[in-house]
Amino acid sequence: MFSSFFMAGFECSTQRRGDGVRLDLVRSTGHQGCVLEDYRACARLGLTTVRDGLRWHLIEERAGHFDWSSWEPMLEAAAEAGVEVIWDICHYGYPDHLELGSDGFAAAYARFAAAAVRRHRAVTGRPALVCPINEISFFTWAVNTGYFSRLDHNEPGWLKRRLVTVALAGVAAMKDADPQCRFFWAEPLIHIGARSSEPEDIARAESLRLGQFEACDMLLGLAAPELGGGSHAADCIGVNFYPDNQWVSGGSTIPMGHHDYRPLADMLLEAHERFGKPLFVAETGAERSARPAWFHYVCSEVREAQRRGVPIEGICIYPVTSFPGWDDSRHAEVGLFSTPHSDGTRRIDEPLAAELKRQQALFASAGQAGVLRARSA
Numbered sequence: 001m002f003s004s005f006f007m008a009g010f011e012c013s014t015q016r017r018g019d020g021v022r023l024d025l026v027r028s029t030g031h032q033g034c035v036l037e038d039y040r041a042c043a044r045l046g047l048t049t050v051r052d053g054l055r056w057h058l059i060e061e062r063a064g065h066f067d068w069s070s071w072e073p074m075l076e077a078a079a080e081a082g083v084e085v086i087w088d089i090c091h092y093g094y095p096d097h098l099e100l101g102s103d104g105f106a107a108a109y110a111r112f113a114a115a116a117v118r119r120h121r122a123v124t125g126r127p128a129l130v131c132p133i134n135e136i137s138f139f140t141w142a143v144n145t146g147y148f149s150r151l152d153h154n155e156p157g158w159l160k161r162r163l164v165t166v167a168l169a170g171v172a173a174m175k176d177a178d179p180q181c182r183f184f185w186a187e188p189l190i191h192i193g194a195r196s197s198e199p200e201d202i203a204r205a206e207s208l209r210l211g212q213f214e215a216c217d218m219l220l221g222l223a224a225p226e227l228g229g230g231s232h233a234a235d236c237i238g239v240n241f242y243p244d245n246q247w248v249s250g251g252s253t254i255p256m257g258h259h260d261y262r263p264l265a266d267m268l269l270e271a272h273e274r275f276g277k278p279l280f281v282a283e284t285g286a287e288r289s290a291r292p293a294w295f296h297y298v299c300s301e302v303r304e305a306q307r308r309g310v311p312i313e314g315i316c317i318y319p320v321t322s323f324p325g326w327d328d329s330r331h332a333e334v335g336l337f338s339t340p341h342s343d344g345t346r347r348i349d350e351p352l353a354a355e356l357k358r359q360q361a362l363f364a365s366a367g368q369a370g371v372l373r374a375r376s377a
Contacts, residue, residue: 001236001278001313002049003084005363006356008042008336009283009318012053014093015142016149017326022093026055029323030340035074037344039081041337042320045353046360050078051131051186051282051316053088054116057095063108066115075123084129086184087120089113089170091134092148100143100159101151106166110173117178127180131282133167134186135240136160136215164218164227171233182235186282187216189239189267191246193260205249216275236313237275238282239268243294256297264301268310278311283318288333292355299359303366317356321346 011025026032042050058070078085090109098108113132120128140160142148151159174181190212194205214223216237221229246254246261254260272279281302286294302312320335336353337346
C-alpha cells in the first residue's frame with residue numbers, strides 16, 4: 001500500500017490556540033525552508049513514505065482564492081527526493097474568514113480539498129494520498145475544552161458529528177475531482193482504566209474508552225449512517241499511539257508494566273476487528289533517551305498483531321524532527337532529526353536510527369518468511 005513500511009511524519013499543526021495565537025509548525029520546525037533536504041534525509045534512511053500537511057490558512061487567505069505557493073515547493077521537493085506523501089488537508093487549522101460552526105464551513109472545506117487534489121495531479125501527475133482531517137477525536141476535545149479556539153455550541157456530540165460531516169463532504173468532493181485519490185485517517189488509540197472497582201467507575205471508564213472509535217464509526221457508516229459514511233471513505237485507518245495514551249479515568253497516566261496497562265497488540269486487534277480495514281500506526285514516538293526503547297516496544301507489538309492476522313501497513317515516526325511545544329515553545333527532542341543547522345541539515349539521533357535499522361531488518365526478515373510460508377502452503 002505504501003512505498004515503505006516505515007514512515008516519517010512532519011509536525012504540521014496550524015491551529016489557533018485558546019489564547020488566539022496561530023501556530024505554524026511547518027515554519028517553526030524549520031521544515032518550510034529545509035523541505036528538500038528533509039525529504040532527502042528521510043529517503044536515505046529508507047523512509048520513502050512521509051506524512052505532511054497543507055497550510056489552509058495560507059493557501060486561502062481570501063475566501064475562494066487559492067495561493068499554492070506555500071505548497072507547490074513541497075510537492076516538487078517530494079518528487080525530487082523520491083518520496084510519496086500522505087497530505088493532511090486540514091491539520092486542525094483553517095482560515096480566519098471561516099467559522100467552524102457556520103453553515104458554509106463544510107462547503108468551503110470541500111472546495112478547498114477538491115482544488116488541492118486537482119493541484120496535486122496537475123503538479124505531480126499522480127493522484128493524491130490524503131488524510132482529510134487529522135484526529136477528529138482530539139480536534140473535538142481540544143475545541144470543546146478551549147485548548148483550541150472555543151466554539152459556542154454546547155450540544156453534546158455536536159462538534160464531532162460536524163467534523164465528520166465536513167470530512168465526508170471533502171471525501172465526496174475529492175473523489176469527484178480525482179477518482180484515484182486515496183483516503184487515510186489518523187485517530188488516537190487510547191486505553192482508559194477505571195479509578196476504582198465500583199461498577200459505576202468501570203462503566204464510566206469504558207464509555208470514555210469507546211469514545212475513541214466514534215469518529216471512524218461514523219466515517220465508515222457503522223454509526224450515524226445518515227451522515228453518509230461508508231467503506232468508500234477509507235482505504236486505511238491510521239492510529240496514533242504515544243507513551244501517555246493510557247490513563248486512569250480522571251487520573252494519571254498508566255505506566256508500561258502496570259497491571260492496567262493494555263498491550264498495543266490487543267488494541268490493534270480490537271481496532272481491526274471493529275473497522276474491518278487495514279491499519280497503520282500513523283503517529284508514534286517518545287522524547288529524548290526514551291526514543292529507541294519506545295520504538296522497539298511499538299515494533300514488537302506490531303509484529304505480534306501481524307502474527308494474529310492484523311493487516312498493518314506501516315509505522316510512522318512522528319514527529320520525525322524536534323519541534324517547539326504548542327503551549328510554551330519548549331524544545332521537544334523527538335524523532336530522528338534535530339532542529340536544522342544553518343546549512344539546512346539536521347543532526348541524526350543515532351540511537352533511534354540504529355533501532356530503526358534493526359527493526360527494518362526484522363520486518364524484512366519476517367516478511368520474507370511469510371512469503372516462503374505462503375509459497376509452501
